[in-house]
Amino acid sequence: MISRSAIDLIGNTPLVTLDRLHSGPGQLLAKCEFMQPGGSVKDRAALQIINDAYDDKRLVKGRPVVEMTSGNMGAGLAVVCNVTGNPFVAVMSKGNSPARVKMLESLGAEVVLTSQVDGSPGMVTGKDIEVATEEAIRISKEKDAFYVDQFNNESSLRAHELGTGPEIWEEVGNELDCFVAAVGSGGTFLGTSKYLKNRKAGLYCAAVEPEGTQVLSGKPITDPRHVIQGIGYSLVPPHWDPKLCDETVAVTDDEAIRYRSLLAEKESLLVGYSAAANVCASVKLMNSGKFGKYPMVVTILCDTGLKY
Numbered sequence: 689m690i691s692r693s694a695i696d697l698i699g700n701t702p703l704v705t706l707d708r709l710h711s712g713p714g715q716l717l718a719k720c721e722f723m724q725p726g727g728s729v730k731d732r733a734a735l736q737i738i739n740d741a742y743d744d745k746r747l748v749k750g751r752p753v754v755e756m757t758s759g760n761m762g763a764g765l766a767v768v769c770n771v772t773g774n775p776f777v778a779v780m781s782k783g784n785s786p787a788r789v790k791m792l793e794s795l796g797a798e799v800v801l802t803s804q805v806d807g808s809p810g811m812v813t814g815k816d817i818e819v820a821t822e823e824a825i826r827i828s829k830e831k832d833a834f835y836v837d838q839f840n841n842e843s844s845l846r847a848h849e850l851g852t853g854p855e856i857w858e859e860v861g862n863e864l865d866c867f868v869a870a871v872g873s874g875g876t877f878l879g880t881s882k883y884l885k886n887r888k889a890g891l892y893c894a895a896v897e898p899e900g901t902q903v904l905s906g907k908p909i910t911d912p913r914h915v916i917q918g919i920g921y922s923l924v925p926p927h928w929d930p931k932l933c934d935e936t937v938a939v940t941d942d943e944a945i946r947y948r949s950l951l952a953e954k955e956s957l958l959v960g961y962s963a964a965a966n967v968c969a970s971v972k973l974m975n976s977g978k979f980g981k982y983p984m985v986v987t988i989l990c991d992t993g994l995k996y
């Protein structure tokens with residue numbers, strides 16, 4: 689198959705069994721979102737957002753695009769904007785890994801870094817994100833740019849309702865018992881769960897949160913700092929729909945670190961902390977026995993471990 693551009697390499701990611709990490713009972717499958725050109729699940733949202741903005745003329749060739757990003761949405765937007773011919777400015781908290789800044793700059797994006805408020809390097813909090821967001825809005829006004837606004841942009845949910853959900857259903861169909869995904873903007877969890885629940889009434893969808901900042905389960909924030917970059921910003925995403933979420937599962941830093949090593953060493957899958965948190969949460973759910981003896985669970989390997 690010959691693709692016309694890197695954009696055509698977005699989506700249609702494979703599922704891989706994690707039998708070496710979880711030998712059963714049941715089957716744990718993971719969607720390899722890290723295999724996309726920007727190295728993460730966010731490529732899908734980036735493409736849908738830019739396509740939708742072109743469709744209704746909010747964006748034209750040459751107009752700058754600006755977004756606040758932990759790095760993954762930025763990489764996706766850099767990939768897409770290079771192909772569509774739009775200059776891209778990424779505004780990031782300094783707490784995100786330097787590897788992400790390097791990747792964005794290598795893809796030709798302009799990167800603006802903002803200071804941390806209460807986070808620390810490798811640990812980005814909701815307040816750090818607020819500062820980066822304000823700066824992104826300021827720059828987008830200054831440049832008369834298209835401001836992506838991923839947390840409020842419905843195209844990001846649509847990307848998963850039109851892509852991730854149908855792709856999973858096509859592979860596993862009615863056998864599926866449970867879908868598990870970590871929540872940043874919520875696009876992956878909400879869009880995929882919406883599609884899958886429409887296909888199978890009673891399908892169980894579980895959202896993953898870092899322990900200490902479990903706002904989706906309504907718990908008080910005890911520690912906003914954690915290693916699971918890209919999720920757990922101590923805020924309920926604007927499009928959050930509790931009807932789509934049957935359970936929230938908390939994962940500690942230690943668990944995410946341990947599962948990241950297990951994935952690399954047992955499955956040869958070098959992925960990031962949110963992917964590891966997803967797999968850890970899936971194993972917890974499978975071991976709980978709530979899906980019977982042979983549950984089938986699908987989760988998301990959100991990004992490549994090379995970004996850390």
Ligand SMILES: Cc1ncc(COP(=O)(O)O)c(C=O)c1O
Binds near residue numbers: 758871876919990
């Ligand atoms: C590494 C990583 N994992 C998970 C997510 C969560 O994805 P979503 O914004 O679709 O909830 C993100 C979002 O940026 C991310 O960067």
